[in-house]
Amino acid sequence: MKFTKKQIERYSRQIILKKIGVIGQKKLLKSSVLIVGAGGLGSPIAIYLAASGIGKIGIIDKDNVEISNLNRQIIFSTNDLKKNKSSTAINKLKKINPDIQFKSFNEKLTKNNINQIAKNFNIIIDGSDNFRTRFLVNDYCIDKRKILISGAISKFDGQVYTFNFSKKKSPCLRCFIPNMPTNLDVDNCEYDGILGTLGGIIGTIQANEVIKEILNVGNTLCGYILIIDGLKLTFRKVKLNKRSDCYCNEKKK
Ligand SMILES: [Zn+2]
Numbered sequence: 316m317k318f319t320k321k322q323i324e325r326y327s328r329q330i331i332l333k334k335i336g337v338i339g340q341k342k343l344l345k346s347s348v349l350i351v352g353a354g355g356l357g358s359p360i361a362i363y364l365a366a367s368g369i370g371k372i373g374i375i376d377k378d379n380v381e382i383s384n385l386n387r388q389i390i391f392s393t394n395d396l397k398k399n400k401s402s403t404a405i406n407k408l409k410k411i412n413p414d415i416q417f418k419s420f421n422e423k424l425t426k427n428n429i430n431q432i433a434k435n436f437n438i439i440i441d442g443s444d445n446f447r448t449r450f451l452v453n454d455y456c457i458d459k460r461k462i463l464i465s466g467a468i469s470k471f472d473g474q475v476y477t478f479n480f481s482k483k484k485s486p487c488l489r490c491f492i493p494n495m496p497t498n499l500d501v502d503n504c505e506y507d508g509i510l511g512t513l514g515g516i517i518g519t520i521q522a523n524e525v526i527k528e529i530l531n532v533g534n535t536l537c538g539y540i541l542i543i544d545g546l547k548l549t550f551r552k553v554k555l556n557k558r559s560d561c562y563c564n565e566k567k568k
Contacts, residue, residue, distance in 0.1 A: 316341055316344065316345070318337070318340075318341075322344075322368075322414065325368070325412075325414070326340045326367075326368050329343075329367065329368070334530065334532045334533075335530060335532075339530045339532075340368060342529055342530060343367060343368045343369055343370065343526065343529055343530070344368050344369075344370040344414075345370050346369055346370055346371070346437055346438065346529045347369070347370060347371035347372075347373070347435060347436045347437050347438070348364055348369050348371070348372055348373070348436060348437070348438045348439075348440055348525055349372075349373040349374075349375065349432070349433050349436035349438070349439050349440065350364070350372065350373065350374045350375070350440050350442060351375055351424060351439065351440065351441045351442060351443050351448060351452055352375070352376055352441070352442040352443040352444060352448070353374050353376040353388070353390065353400040353401050353403075353404040353442075354376070354384065354387070354388055354400075354442055354443075354444055354514070355384075355387035355388055355442070355444075355468060355509065355511065355513070355514030355518070356442030356466045356468065356514050356517055356518040356521065357374065357376070357388075357390075357404070357442040357518070358387070358388045358389045358390035358391070358404070358514065358518065359389065359514060359515050359518035359519050359522065360440055360442055360518045360519075360521055360522045360525075361374060361390060361404055361408055362389070362390060362407075362408070362411065363518075363519060363522040363523075364440075364522050364525060364526075365408040365411050365412045365415055366411055366412055367522075367526060368412065368414065368415070369415065369525070369529075370415060370416060371415065371416045371417075371418070371435075371436070372408065372415055372416075372417055372418070373417070373418040373419075373420060373432070373435075373436055374400075374401040374404055374405060374417075374418075374419055374420065375401060375420035375422065375424055375432060376399075376400040376401040376404075376420075376421075377399075377400075377401075377421060377422050377423045378399075378400050379396075379397050379398060379399055379400065380395045380396050380397065380398055380399075380400055380403060381396070382396060386509075386511040387509060387510075387511035387512075387513070387514040387515075388400075388514070389511075389514075389515070390403075390404045390407050390408075391403060391404070391407075399421050401419040401420055401421050402419045402421060404419075405417045405419045420432050424443075424448055424451060424452070425451070426451060429451060429452070429455045430455070430459075433455060433459075433461075434459070436461075437461065437462065437529075438461065438462045438463075438464065438525055438528060438529070439452055439455075439456055439461055439462070439463050439464075440463075440464045440465075440466075440521055440522075440525055441453075441463060441464070441465040441466065442466055442518060442521070446492075446495075446496045446498070449465065449467075449488060450488065450489070450495070452465070453465070453478070453487050453488040453489060454489075454562060456478065456480050457480050457487055457562065457563050459480075460480045460481045461480060461481075462477070462478070462479045462480070462481070462528050463476075463477070463478045463480065464476070464477050464478075464521045464524045464525055464528070465477075465478070465488060465521075466517045466518060466520070466521045467517070468509055468513045468514055468517050469507050469509060470507050470508055470509060470510070470513075471510050471513065471544070471545040471546045472513070472542075472543060472544055472545060473513050473516060473517035473543045473545070474517070474540055474541060474542050474543070475517055475520050475521055475524065475536060475540070475541040475543075476488065476491070476536070476539075476540050476541075476555070477524050477528070477535055477536035477537045477539075478537060479528065479535065479537045480563070482537065484538070484557065485537055485538065485557070485563070486538060486555045486556060486557040486558070486561075486563065487557075487561065487562065487563035489558075489561050489562050489563065490555060490556065490557055490558045490561045490563065491540060491555055493558065493561070510545065512545070513543075513545055516543060516545065517543065520541065524536055536552070538554065538555060539552045539553060539554055539555055540552075540553050540555050541553075
């Protein structure tokens, strides 16, 4: 793979970084990331990953843009109302960086279609708004030993988790939440409310984690949860232990 003059200029501020360089930028351009949910988290995630030069980006979201989404889903504009989220987001991203291969999935992620959709992506980034999808993505990534960067936001707070299931010691979402919540399909934002900026803070940290995982630089968040209180402005990194009776442990035997 040889950079064009335009690519060297586009990515020059990253290439100049010693921890990235030409080799690192090529790694980014060769990588593939699936974004689950084009919402408050998916918006900044998609924008930053496209701008940074991730070679292949997929977005799955069946919903259409609603006016109540616009306080946080910054990839959409008022004239996008009622349009499908994944394809509308990708149209915006193409304008940011035409260098990238995009794939839109205008469907709901289920047990039946997840492998077909996710198999060609190295990293899955979860920005979904309900537990059913979060657990589905978690279990799939365990089975296929993929890297999962998961995020959650509610009110003024948020969390980020990185699970690298190619490593045997990685815990999973079920290690943190052992008992299946009863409100599997509930969209927290709708009931609890959400300050829009939290999507930006958490989504941008998720995008940052993706880039670090691809480049293999810095300290990975794998094995920890980052808990952010947006009001007190505290960032706590809490160790997440792998539970011996968890699904992720059974799978590794
Ligand atoms: Zn687990």
